Amino acid sequence: MTTDLLAGLNEAQREAVEAVDGPLLILAGPGSGKTRVITHRIAYMIRSLDVSPRSVAAVTFTNKAAREMRERLFGRSEHDPASPLLPGMWNYRHEFTVSTFHALCAQILRREALHAGLESTFVIYDQEDQLEAVKQAMEIQEIDPKRFSPRSVLNAISAAKSSLIEPEAFAAARSTFADEIVSRIYRQYQGLLSRNNALDFDDLLLKAYALFRDNAQVLDKYRSRYEYLLIDEFQDTNVAQYAIARQLAGKHRNICVVGDPDQAIYSWRNADIRNILSFQRDYPDARTVTLGENYRSTSTILDGATGVISANNRRIDRPLTTSNGRGDPILVGEAYTPEEEAQQVLGEIQRLRKDSGHSLGDCAVMYRVNAQSRALEDGCLRRSIPYKLIGGVRFYQRREVKDVIAYLRVVQNPYDDVSLLRIINVPPRGIGQRTVEQLVHDARVQGIPVYAAAQLAAEAEQQGQSSRDRGSRTGRAVSRFLYVVNALIESAGSLQIEELIDAIMERTGYREHLRAEGDQGQERLENIAELRATARELQPMEPSERLAAFLEGAALVSDVDALEEGEDAITLITLHQAKGLEFPVVFIVGLEEGMLPHIRSFDDPEQMEEERRLFYVGMTRAKERLYLTRSFRRDFRGGSGASRPSRFLSDVPQSLVSSLAMAGRRSAVTPLGARPAYQGSAAAEPSGEPPLKSGERVRHARFGDGIVVSCVPSGTDHEVTVAFKGSSGIKRLLYTFASLERLE
DNA sequence: CTTTCGGGATTTTTT
DNA sequence: ATCCCGAAAG
Numbered sequence: 001m002t003t004d005l006l007a008g009l010n011e012a013q014r015e016a017v018e019a020v021d022g023p024l025l026i027l028a029g030p031g032s033g034k035t036r037v038i039t040h041r042i043a044y045m046i047r048s049l050d051v052s053p054r055s056v057a058a059v060t061f062t063n064k065a066a067r068e069m070r071e072r073l074f075g076r077s078e079h080d081p082a083s084p085l086l087p088g089m090w091n092y093r094h095e096f097t098v099s100t101f102h103a104l105c106a107q108i109l110r111r112e113a114l115h116a117g118l119e120s121t122f123v124i125y126d127q128e129d130q131l132e133a134v135k136q137a138m139e140i141q142e143i144d145p146k147r148f149s150p151r152s153v154l155n156a157i158s159a160a161k162s163s164l165i166e167p168e169a170f171a172a173a174r175s176t177f178a179d180e181i182v183s184r185i186y187r188q189y190q191g192l193l194s195r196n197n198a199l200d201f202d203d204l205l206l207k208a209y210a211l212f213r214d215n216a217q218v219l220d221k222y223r224s225r226y227e228y229l230l231i232d233e234f235q236d237t238n239v240a241q242y243a244i245a246r247q248l249a250g251k252h253r254n255i256c257v258v259g260d261p262d263q264a265i266y267s268w269r270n271a272d273i274r275n276i277l278s279f280q281r282d283y284p285d286a287r288t289v290t291l292g293e294n295y296r297s298t299s300t301i302l303d304g305a306t307g308v309i310s311a312n313n314r315r316i317d318r319p320l321t322t323s324n325g326r327g328d329p330i331l332v333g334e335a336y337t338p339e340e341e342a343q344q345v346l347g348e349i350q351r352l353r354k355d356s357g358h359s360l361g362d363c364a365v366m367y368r369v370n371a372q373s374r375a376l377e378d379g380c381l382r383r384s385i386p387y388k389l390i391g392g393v394r395f396y397q398r399r400e401v402k403d404v405i406a407y408l409r410v411v412q413n414p415y416d417d418v419s420l421l422r423i424i425n426v427p428p429r430g431i432g433q434r435t436v437e438q439l440v441h442d443a444r445v446q447g448i449p450v451y452a453a454a455q456l457a458a459e460a461e462q463q464g465q466s467s468r469d470r471g472s473r474t475g476r477a478v479s480r481f482l483y484v485v486n487a488l489i490e491s492a493g494s495l496q497i498e499e500l501i502d503a504i505m506e507r508t509g510y511r512e513h514l515r516a517e518g519d520q521g522q523e524r525l526e527n528i529a530e531l532r533a534t535a536r537e538l539q540p541m542e543p544s545e546r547l548a549a550f551l552e553g554a555a556l557v558s559d560v561d562a563l564e565e566g567e568d569a570i571t572l573i574t575l576h577q578a579k580g581l582e583f584p585v586v587f588i589v590g591l592e593e594g595m596l597p598h599i600r601s602f603d604d605p606e607q608m609e610e611e612r613r614l615f616y617v618g619m620t621r622a623k624e625r626l627y628l629t630r631s632f633r634r635d636f637r638g639g640s641g642a643s644r645p646s647r648f649l650s651d652v653p654q655s656l657v658s659s660l661a662m663a664g665r666r667s668a669v670t671p672l673g674a675r676p677a678y679q680g681s682a683a684a685e686p687s688g689e690p691p692l693k694s695g696e697r698v699r700h701a702r703f704g705d706g707i708v709v710s711c712v713p714s715g716t717d718h719e720v721t722v723a724f725k726g727s728s729g730i731k732r733l734l735y736t737f738a739s740l741e742r743l744e
Numbered sequence: 745c746t747t748t749c750g751g752g753a754t755t756t757t758t759t
Numbered sequence: 760a761t762c763c764c765g766a767a768a769g
Binding site for chain 1 (some may be wrong): 747759
Binding site (some may be wrong): 371 | 760
């Protein structure tokens with residue numbers, strides 16, 4: 001019975017599975033069979049130790065990881081041909097808790113709303129909503145958004161919340177003038193959210209923590225239930241999340257955390273690697289198991305990745321081993337433009353497909369910023385290669401989707417000012433800035449929601465009590481708007497969500513509004529159709545809860561969650577989103593200074609180390625083949641500039657690397673001679689000052705303005721490669737003859 | 745008072 | 760390329 005769960009595990013893995021009681025820290029390197037250990041561990045508890053699935057909670061980083069864990073344990077369907085680890089327990093699958101911290105907290109807060117001092121219908125604000133609320137708070141506090149950017153204020157507030165610092169504590173600890181400002185906005189912001197019956201992402205954690213802290217009964221209920229707690233991706237948890245984990249583990253102390261400090265890439269979201277140290281401090285009796293054997297990658301890929309990560313100073317050296325073969329070398333490619341880089345990548349994918357039997361689904365292209373997906377998408381379209389784009393402009397972030405969701409939120413809770421103000425004049429209906437200001441002012445003076453203020457204004461209008469000029473036009477516009485909203489609220493109870501969406505589209509004129517936008521509007525209508533389709537997938541439930549559940553899903557679902565197996569297409573994905581995934585063939589594009597490492601990390605050594613970890617995460621996704629590519633030129637804010645190779649490339653041991661033939665190139669130029677560019681520029685620069693440096697702007701009589709890509713000696717002369725704007729493209733010129741004029 | 749248009753500044757990564 | 764603000768037009 002138990003033997004098959006332990007069979008096929010190495011010694012460390014087996015130890016991690018069997019150490020069920022007491023605190024346990026699992027340090028799991030990439031590809032070390034972490035998922036296997038976690039699932040076998042849970043199955044082992046339930047099957048061999050007779051633990052009830054109800055007593056187990058697992059916390060994952062994404063909803064997708066949660067879903068997959070449930071599937072491995074209980075099966076995909078009742079009679080899943082792929083045998084699950086817990087055969088015949090299909091009916092118990094919902095007893096077992098597995099979700100993200102945010103989803104778990106949202107669920108608890110809804111259930112315990114009464115004790116948490118919340119309304120169970122609270123909405124969840126995403127970042128855009130948060131930013132709106134911060135702006136509103138700043139306006140009330142009369143703080144100039146030009147002097148203090150709402151964005152950084154929000155970051156400061158979020159950082160405080162992630163460390164469980166509530167407004168009072170923040171005010172008490174403030175020391176600088178900037179703190180003083182943030183403190184005032186923070187308090188105001190929390191007030192606005194609570195008046196709007198809204199929680200932001202951080203509140204989900206903060207309020208759950210506070211609920212457990214302040215209500216011993218509720219805490220006891222949950223900590224009694226969850227005898228066994230498991231937290232995945234522990235290196236990317238924040239202080240609040242860890243605090244909640246400790247609260248929940250407070251009774252039984254069976255807490256298992258799994259992580260890898262080398263894969264910590266979310267410090268910007270206030271994740272704190274030091275949680276691993278805190279864990280060891282808080283649970284001095286914790287056992288530590290290290291999983292160091294890699295089963296995923298070739299030794300070449302692993303050694304390359306090790307070379308990269310070893311350059312980080314603040315880390316404990318923990319060797320990774322593998323008994324996999326050497327496999328192919330790591331291939332380094334160079335192109336002139338991102339478009340060409342994409343051609344190169346896609347050409348190679350098509351070649352692999354033909355020559356080595358790889359499917360498109362085997363291949364993933366990874367990049368640092370979402371904007372880089374565009375060149376790749378274009379290339380795929382041109383070559384008719386199917387692709388799956390993960391993220392991009394994320395679905396639930398799209399303007400039209402957010403607009404419809406804002407309408408749905410207003411229908412559910414008209415006192416949600418942020419949502420109401422979002423749609424009050426969308427589509428334009430004669431309620432302009434001035435009128436909105438007046439309404440917001442009225443609301444503020446009377447301490448009522450904007451919706452109520454609008455209601456009053458409309459009544460006054462009808463009774464002819466309002467001042468003349470506010471009369472006819474705007475007053476009637478407000479009345480008309482309220483009439484539509486109220487009609488929607490009334491009909492909501494009897495409608496399915498799809499029907500409600502349809503009603504919104506028709507009655508508010510939103511459909512017509514988009515239709516008038518032409519092509520783009522058509523695309524937007526399709527996105528709304530997609531939103532409508534997701535509503536139909538909702539599980540049957542109480543009509544009153546249906547809308548709340550739908551809105552919660554819309555707020556908490558991420559895009560990796562949508563990554564479905566099956567369809568044969570290449571995957572385009574950011575390095576962050578690639579965490580936890582693996583592919584036989586991985587391309588990492590844009591290996592340039594400023595891109596990866598990103599320019600924003602240049603002045604902070606800690607951030608630079610995080611960039612390196614990000615690269616490491618990407619490299620270790622690859623099982624068989626790894627490609628690293630860069631472009632000489634990178635578009636930037638409309639313009640474009642020359643770029644230097646990423647410093648990370650020089651940390652990949654050269655013996656593991658081979659140069660990628662430039663299959664997709666337009667011109668037959670050999671860049672920078674035969675020498676691989678990853679050696680870095682300084683190493684190979686010849687004697688004698690080059691007349692031009694890469695990155696300088698120059699003008700040519702015939703080709704116009706351009707940017708120097710490279711300048712290398714050629715006999716007694718220098719050969720200058722220039723990327724010209726417009727149709728001239730890339731030209732190689734001899735310096736003496738070209739008569740280039742340097743531009744400042 | 746509202747809408748629209750143009751110019752200026754600004755972009756990492758996401759539960 | 761996209762958001763924000765001010766100015767002009769309706």
